[in-house]
Amino acid sequence: MPATIISGTEIAKQIRADVAKEVAERVQAGKPKPGLATVLVGDDPASHDYVRSKQKACAEVGINSFGYELPASTSQQELESLVKKLNDDPQVNGILVQLPLPKGFDEESVLSSIRLEKDVDGFHPINIGRLAQKGREPLFVPCTPAGCMFMLEKYLPKIEGKNAVVLGRSNIVGMPVALLLIRANATVTICHSKSSDLPGIIRQADILVTAVGRPEMVRGDWIKPGAVIIDVGINHVDDPSRPKGYRVVGDVNFKEAVEVAGAITPVPGGVGPMTIAMLLKSTLTASKMANG
Numbered sequence: 001m002p003a004t005i006i007s008g009t010e011i012a013k014q015i016r017a018d019v020a021k022e023v024a025e026r027v028q029a030g031k032p033k034p035g036l037a038t039v040l041v042g043d044d045p046a047s048h049d050y051v052r053s054k055q056k057a058c059a060e061v062g063i064n065s066f067g068y069e070l071p072a073s074t075s076q077q078e079l080e081s082l083v084k085k086l087n088d089d090p091q092v093n094g095i096l097v098q099l100p101l102p103k104g105f106d107e108e109s110v111l112s113s114i115r116l117e118k119d120v121d122g123f124h125p126i127n128i129g130r131l132a133q134k135g136r137e138p139l140f141v142p143c144t145p146a147g148c149m150f151m152l153e154k155y156l157p158k159i160e161g162k163n164a165v166v167l168g169r170s171n172i173v174g175m176p177v178a179l180l181l182i183r184a185n186a187t188v189t190i191c192h193s194k195s196s197d198l199p200g201i202i203r204q205a206d207i208l209v210t211a212v213g214r215p216e217m218v219r220g221d222w223i224k225p226g227a228v229i230i231d232v233g234i235n236h237v238d239d240p241s242r243p244k245g246y247r248v249v250g251d252v253n254f255k256e257a258v259e260v261a262g263a264i265t266p267v268p269g270g271v272g273p274m275t276i277a278m279l280l281k282s283t284l285t286a287s288k289m290a291n292g
């Protein structure tokens with residue numbers, strides 16, 4: 001039997017509706033609207049698209065968004081001064097600096113300059129550090145990993161004791177998702193491009209999260225029958241038959257994997273939409289922390 005398709009689009013729609021409802025109730029009760037500042041540096045087209053989508057999503061759920069677009073020639077100091085100004089702005093509950101920053105910026109320093117209470121992206125080194133430590137709680141968790149866990153928990157009632165394999169070790173996805181899986185009491189293996197015998201490692205996975213950026217790298221015969229697969233990869237592959245000249249595929253060969261897995265996220269329409277839904281949820285949480 002083919003795998004259940006985990007539709008991020010549908011789950012995200014529900015989360016967005018819940019956020020919209022709560023925002024409307026709060027505004028009705030006299031609370032201020034939540035506010036998200038988006039900071040975009042440079043002219044990377046994908047980053048522009050993502051920030052536009054985030055601003056549109058904010059508008060749809062009643063969150064104010066304040067967009068800041070800076071040229072790639074902006075200095076580190078100018079960027080951090082903007083963040084500091086936003087830290088002090090009571091209308092801004094969350095600050096999102098779109099990543100990656102253009103070459104030459106000290107990303108860690110920029111992320112560290114965001115006030116912890118406004119770090120809705122969860123990338124502040126203190127929030128990440130707390131995520132990595134037992135008994136410590138981050139104020140916010142990075143949005144894509146949070147979205148992965150939300151989907152996983154919906155389809156797998158018990159994560160505890162399962163073998164989870166994370167393919168990829170990026171700061172944005174691989175490492176934080178591995179930390180979240182450990183917190184959920186899974187037995188976690190992180191593997192990457194330098195690991196030997198990737199197919200052998202992946203065949204042990206009851207849960208597989210891929211975030212490696214290699215189009216359709218994971219083949220169907222690498223998958224343990226019944227596994228739950230969360231494919232975070234967004235890879236553009238040339239396809240002259242498509243209007244844009246490319247199609248978007250994940251890190252997993254979907255056609256093959258769907259015949260073996262128990263459940264799988266599609267690309268597009270899987271983890272991507274969850275990233276933005278979790279950002280809206282975190283911005284609402286930040287507003288509640290600030291305004292009661």
Ligand SMILES: Nc1nc2c(c(=O)[nH]1)N[C@@H](CN(C=O)c1ccc(C(=O)N[C@@H](CCC(=O)O)C(=O)O)cc1)CN2
Binds near residue numbers: 097099248270274
């Ligand atoms: N500050 C941040 N920067 C980046 C993050 C982040 O969470 N915070 N994540 C990614 C990009 N990203 C959001 O910023 C993002 C990526 C993909 C999607 C999405 O919905 N993708 C669609 C497919 C899009 C396509 O066709 O190309 C899908 O998967 O259905 C949303 C947000 C890096 N930077």
